Amino acid sequence: MYESILFSKTNGIAKITLNRPQVYHALSAVLMLEITAAIAEVASDDQIRVLIITGEGDKAFCSGADLKQTLEGGESADQMLKAYYEPMIRSIRELPKPVICRLNGLAVGAGCSLALACDIIVATEEAYLSLLFVQIGLMPDAGATYFLPRLIGMARTFELASTGRKIFAKEAEQIGLINKAVPAEELDSEVDKLANYYQTAPTLAIGAMKKVLNESSHSDLARMQELERINQQILFESHDAREGISAFLEKRKPDFQGK
Numbered sequence: 001m002y003e004s005i006l007f008s009k010t011n012g013i014a015k016i017t018l019n020r021p022q023v024y025h026a027l028s029a030v031l032m033l034e035i036t037a038a039i040a041e042v043a044s045d046d047q048i049r050v051l052i053i054t055g056e057g058d059k060a061f062c063s064g065a066d067l068k069q070t071l072e073g074g075e076s077a078d079q080m081l082k083a084y085y086e087p088m089i090r091s092i093r094e095l096p097k098p099v100i101c102r103l104n105g106l107a108v109g110a111g112c113s114l115a116l117a118c119d120i121i122v123a124t125e126e127a128y129l130s131l132l133f134v135q136i137g138l139m140p141d142a143g144a145t146y147f148l149p150r151l152i153g154m155a156r157t158f159e160l161a162s163t164g165r166k167i168f169a170k171e172a173e174q175i176g177l178i179n180k181a182v183p184a185e186e187l188d189s190e191v192d193k194l195a196n197y198y199q200t201a202p203t204l205a206i207g208a209m210k211k212v213l214n215e216s217s218h219s220d221l222a223r224m225q226e227l228e229r230i231n232q233q234i235l236f237e238s239h240d241a242r243e244g245i246s247a248f249l250e251k252r253k254p255d256f257q258g259k
């Protein structure tokens with residue numbers, strides 16, 4: 001059904017694998033439309049409780065815009081960003097389910113933006129991120145200027161964006177750009193551990209928390225308290241909250257259904 005991604009759904013866990021290895025999974029229009037379409041499938045499938053995004057193989061997660069297609073496609077940057085990049089990035093942020101980035105290799109340009117849009121990033125120690133836009137005379141896009149200052153502050157963002165230097169996973173972990181750097185042989189067990197946790201977690205609560213946190217960087221305390229109140233009221237009536245509270249009182253493990 002898809003030509004540039006592999007898409008699987010198993011035991012409540014969906015996985016999107018970018019699959020254009022000959023160009024390090026560079027972002028073609030088709031690839032971006034397919035990622036966005038697969039995320040819409042994840043959104044509408046109540047059985048799916050967590051999404052993993054990764055690249056095929058061990059070299060690259062994503063090399064950013066497919067430069068050949070970008071140059072030859074005849075579309076302006078404005079058109080491409082609006083039509084392909086921005087909907088893809090927003091679909092990750094707006095998905096009310098956790099998204100894990102399995103950073104299997106380099107993530108550069110808009111590939112870096114794609115990784116940063118995810119909720120949790122687990123990387124191999126060999127993986128690196130780079131805002132190398134500046135090296136081809138461009139500036140960060142696809143949401144990078146939104147994510148970076150919030151994650152690592154303005155001074156670090158300016159340095160990384162104006163030089164495009166590589167940030168390997170260990171440094172990225174230290175400065176708070178990713179969650180965890182692990183040896184390559186531990187990447188799958190680390191990602192599986194997280195995915196299995198989320199697959200049995202109270203998905204409704206996690207989705208509401210994600211939606212509210214998305215607002216926190218541009219809202220004041222009163223607005224955040226209002227959003228907390230509105231969403232907590234909805235969660236308080238939910239199956240999983242009733243189950244979680246009952247399980248605590250009955251001294252047993254909760255059986256969360258994600259609703």
Ligand SMILES: CC(C)(COP(=O)(O)OP(=O)(O)OC[C@H]1O[C@@H](n2cnc3c(N)ncnc32)[C@H](O)[C@@H]1OP(=O)(O)O)[C@@H](O)C(=O)NCCC(=O)NCCSC(=O)/C=C1/CC=CC=CO1
Pocket residue numbers: 022023024026027063064065066067068070077080081085106108109110111132133136138141
């Ligand atoms: C740093 C690299 C990603 C990897 O370097 P290296 O390990 O030395 O590997 P290479 O030999 O260079 O690459 C392997 C093959 O993949 C092809 N390739 C790699 N990246 C791309 C790409 N982005 N587009 C097309 N093809 C790519 C590469 O040509 C090799 O193919 P052959 O074996 O046939 O030669 C390095 O490859 C690199 O710097 N890549 C370019 C990174 C880049 O500049 N990305 C785009 C940034 S801009 C952006 O992401 C977003 C936009 C959005 C909208 C509008 C306009 C522009 O950009």
